Amino acid sequence: MTMMMRGIRQFSWLARLGVDRRPLRGLFGLDGLNAPDDFERLGRAAIAECRRLKTEITSSPPSLRTVQDLDAISNAVCGVIDAAELCRNVHPDESDTFGLSFEQLSDFIQQLNADVDMYQCLRAVTEDVSLMTTFTEEQQRVAQLLRAEFERDGIHLDADGRQRVIDLQNEITRSVVEACGRLQAQPLSMQFQHNIHATHSYIEVPTKALRTIPLSLRKQCIEQPDGTTAVPTDVTMTNAVLKWVADPDVRKRMYIAGNSCATANLEVLDQLIATRHALATTLGFETYSHLATSDKMVGSPQRVDEFLRGIAANLMTKASEERALLVQAKTKHEGKGFFPDPLPLESWDVPYYMGMLKAKAFDLDARVIASYFPLEQCLHGLGLICDELFGVTLTTVAVEPGETWHPDVRKVSVTKDGRELGTLYLDLFPRKHKYHHAAHFTVRCGKQLPSGEYQTPIAALVCNFSPPDPSRPSLLTFAAGKCPAYLTGASHGEVETLFHEFGHALHSLLSHTEFQHLSGTRGQLDFVETPSHLFEYFAWDERVVSAFARHYATGDPIPAAMLANLKASKHMFSAMETQTQCLYSLLDLTLFRSQPLPFVPPTTTQALAELQNAHTLVPYVAGTHWHARFGHLVGYGAGYYSYLYARVFAAEIWGKCLAADPWAPAAGRVIYDELFRHGGAKEPMTMLTSLLGHAPTSARFITELGVTDG
Numbered sequence: 001m002t003m004m005m006r007g008i009r010q011f012s013w014l015a016r017l018g019v020d021r022r023p024l025r026g027l028f029g030l031d032g033l034n035a036p037d038d039f040e041r042l043g044r045a046a047i048a049e050c051r052r053l054k055t056e057i058t059s060s061p062p063s064l065r066t067v068q069d070l071d072a073i074s075n076a077v078c079g080v081i082d083a084a085e086l087c088r089n090v091h092p093d094e095s096d097t098f099g100l101s102f103e104q105l106s107d108f109i110q111q112l113n114a115d116v117d118m119y120q121c122l123r124a125v126t127e128d129v130s131l132m133t134t135f136t137e138e139q140q141r142v143a144q145l146l147r148a149e150f151e152r153d154g155i156h157l158d159a160d161g162r163q164r165v166i167d168l169q170n171e172i173t174r175s176v177v178e179a180c181g182r183l184q185a186q187p188l189s190m191q192f193q194h195n196i197h198a199t200h201s202y203i204e205v206p207t208k209a210l211r212t213i214p215l216s217l218r219k220q221c222i223e224q225p226d227g228t229t230a231v232p233t234d235v236t237m238t239n240a241v242l243k244w245v246a247d248p249d250v251r252k253r254m255y256i257a258g259n260s261c262a263t264a265n266l267e268v269l270d271q272l273i274a275t276r277h278a279l280a281t282t283l284g285f286e287t288y289s290h291l292a293t294s295d296k297m298v299g300s301p302q303r304v305d306e307f308l309r310g311i312a313a314n315l316m317t318k319a320s321e322e323r324a325l326l327v328q329a330k331t332k333h334e335g336k337g338f339f340p341d342p343l344p345l346e347s348w349d350v351p352y353y354m355g356m357l358k359a360k361a362f363d364l365d366a367r368v369i370a371s372y373f374p375l376e377q378c379l380h381g382l383g384l385i386c387d388e389l390f391g392v393t394l395t396t397v398a399v400e401p402g403e404t405w406h407p408d409v410r411k412v413s414v415t416k417d418g419r420e421l422g423t424l425y426l427d428l429f430p431r432k433h434k435y436h437h438a439a440h441f442t443v444r445c446g447k448q449l450p451s452g453e454y455q456t457p458i459a460a461l462v463c464n465f466s467p468p469d470p471s472r473p474s475l476l477t478f479a480a481g482k483c484p485a486y487l488t489g490a491s492h493g494e495v496e497t498l499f500h501e502f503g504h505a506l507h508s509l510l511s512h513t514e515f516q517h518l519s520g521t522r523g524q525l526d527f528v529e530t531p532s533h534l535f536e537y538f539a540w541d542e543r544v545v546s547a548f549a550r551h552y553a554t555g556d557p558i559p560a561a562m563l564a565n566l567k568a569s570k571h572m573f574s575a576m577e578t579q580t581q582c583l584y585s586l587l588d589l590t591l592f593r594s595q596p597l598p599f600v601p602p603t604t605t606q607a608l609a610e611l612q613n614a615h616t617l618v619p620y621v622a623g624t625h626w627h628a629r630f631g632h633l634v635g636y637g638a639g640y641y642s643y644l645y646a647r648v649f650a651a652e653i654w655g656k657c658l659a660a661d662p663w664a665p666a667a668g669r670v671i672y673d674e675l676f677r678h679g680g681a682k683e684p685m686t687m688l689t690s691l692l693g694h695a696p697t698s699a700r701f702i703t704e705l706g707v708t709d710g
Contacts, residue, residue: 028083028443028458029403029423036093039084039101046076047108058117062124064135067143068450070122071515073112075447078516081105083443089435090427090462091405099190110169113153114162122147138681142515152295154283161282168279172272188272192265192634197436199261202230203254209247213240214367216466233258235436235629243351248334255348256624265628269591269604276637277595288592292638296526297645297684304589304641311644312582312615314702318575323617329353347618354573361572362565366477369566372549372558373495375428375465375474381548382502385538389668390510390676392416394424406431414509422446422457422509429474430464438463438497440504445519446511446679457520459508461501465494473552478566496539503535510672511679523680525639529646530653531676537654540567541662574705579616581644587611588633588640649688651701656692
């Protein structure tokens with residue numbers, strides 16, 4: 001069921017399959033998971049358990065047990081498929097087993113999504129008014145959500161229609177490609193991510209031009225005897241060159257090279273768009289964007305479009321003023337007196353001059369700032385916030401042999417009042433074949449078990465911070481404002497990234513729900529980013545940062561003036577940066593709306609060019625296709641707007657509860673009780689209205705960006 005795809009996260013069923021619960025021994029502390037090959041066996045066992053549960057559902061009268069058993073089916077499948085997905089992204093073993101397990105269970109999920117017998121049993125429950133009135137609010141909600149998800153997956157279609165849906169879903173999750181001389185099934189999403197990182201191209205530039213790039217990054221380059229250096233065009237190095245290198249010719253060449261590779265993804269994206277559109281129309285939706293938004297808070301693609309254009313319109317005046325500053329700086333530094341007229345602002349200019357002007361205006365040196373943000377102190381800061389606001393304790397504990405997938409991984413026990421809430425694994429440093437970005441993975445969701453015990457959640461935080469070396473610990477960068485990576489080439493600050501992803505993890509770990517289907521981040525997509533965006537505020541608040549930011553060598557606290565300047569710089573170019581986020585969201589929405597695309601020619605690159613020129617003040621660069629490296633087009637699909645949508649909610653929560661005092665325990669209790677604890681067990685707007693006292697609006701978010709006349 002779609003309920004299974006949303007519930008891809010746990011291992012509780014191991015106990016029911018006869019695996020004992022003795023001290024932790026396997027991967028993630030789970031007995032029976034000791035080697036990649038174990039996934040095949042565990043997958044077979046999960047399928048057998050699901051079939052047993054199906055028999056119970058279809059042979060018993062409609063009752064609460066029907067809903068509980070459906071949730072248990074989801075729990076069983078998710079326990080394997082989620083663990084396999086995490087391993088595929090982080091495990092040093094490059095075994096095909098992880099992907100094959102995902103494929104096997106994805107097929108089984110599609111069969112369950114089309115199971116008429118189970119749907120009819122659930123439908124009988126939801127239509128029995130007297131029975132439903134005996135349910136708790138959460139029980140009623142999960143029953144209705146599960147029914148709606150069956151129906152969104154085409155259970156109402158005839159047998160041929162249901163098979164068509166299964167075939168299309170499998171086409172999306174599996175595509176036959178040639179690998180190592182043999183045909184191998186690989187999801188389109190995996191192809192897209194693989195192509196992002198598989199292109200090993202370089203540009204050769206004068207070695208002296210790279211002196212301003214951090215040494216840790218220069219080590220990835222190949223210095224030549226002739227005074228040039230071969231620089232890889234991967235995302236990280238492209239961003240670094242665009243941010244740090246003064247030579248405009250080098251920046252231009254890197255921008256074009258870095259944003260014109262991964263060409264194979266243009267075809268992958270075309271296939272994905274066509275298949276998703278066919279799926280949506282088969283299910284009775286006008287476009288895939290209508291299908292994707294039908295179960296979200298926003299409700300429709302039209303409302304997404306209105307939201308994004310409304311934000312962008314409010315930003316245009318301030319964005320124009322910001323652009324004028326960048327043009328002035330470029331003309332001054334590159335005109336050399338020979339250009340009386342302003343020089344044109346290009347995409348490869350934006351991150352460099354944004355950084356320059358922020359540093360000049362606020363006396364900021366990124367390397368000096370980073371020295372006050374050693375990783376361990378930032379983790380300590382997160383612990384302080386959890387303890388003070390939520391009464392939650394984070395404790396690093398020893399791992400059992402075989403419990404983690406790499407020696408760098410550490411384990412954190414999360415407790416409240418002596419009660420175990422869950423386990424968090426931290427995998428924070430880069431290595432070969434590891435997931436390249438930052439993400440929160442849920443291995444197991446919280447759930448009430450039939451035995452009366454509570455299944456505690458297991459989550460993993462996966463990041464790629466600079467590792468420690470003999471001379472200093474891992475130091476996190478702190479970007480003064482978000483500079484979107486795919487258009488401007490600059491990356492998010494690592495401190496903010498850590499706090500953002502931790503907000504996701506905490507949402508998973510603090511929720512306490514009866515059903516795993518509603519646990520933690522199992523809420524609506526355009527709501528679940530709210531806790532993560534809320535936690536970003538702590539990373540910028542001087543009252544919080546001053547409590548943990550310490551120089552790695554001297555132990556001195558971060559100077560108040562430096563911290564004040566850092567905060568003041570945050571929104572210096574916030575309108576242009578947010579305008580770019582609107583572009584990402586509009587592109588994502590547009591590609592999955594009307595087909596063929598309403599452009600001439602009707603290609604994704606033409607869509608990108610016209611949208612960028614219409615909705616930002618930085619022109620599209622001919623011949624480039626940065627969207628071929630924008631993985632969220634695959635991961636979301638008409639859902640990327642959720643980031644901005646949730647930022648509006650987070651701005652309201654911060655203003656209402658924490659702006660006056662970010663350490664207020666009373667505010668923390670309210671946020672815990674009204675937001676974190678429920679996961680997806682309550683309607684998001686109900687939670688927000690209860691927390692805020694009114695329905696949220698975008699006014700505070702716009703004001704925070706420095707727009708006073710919107």
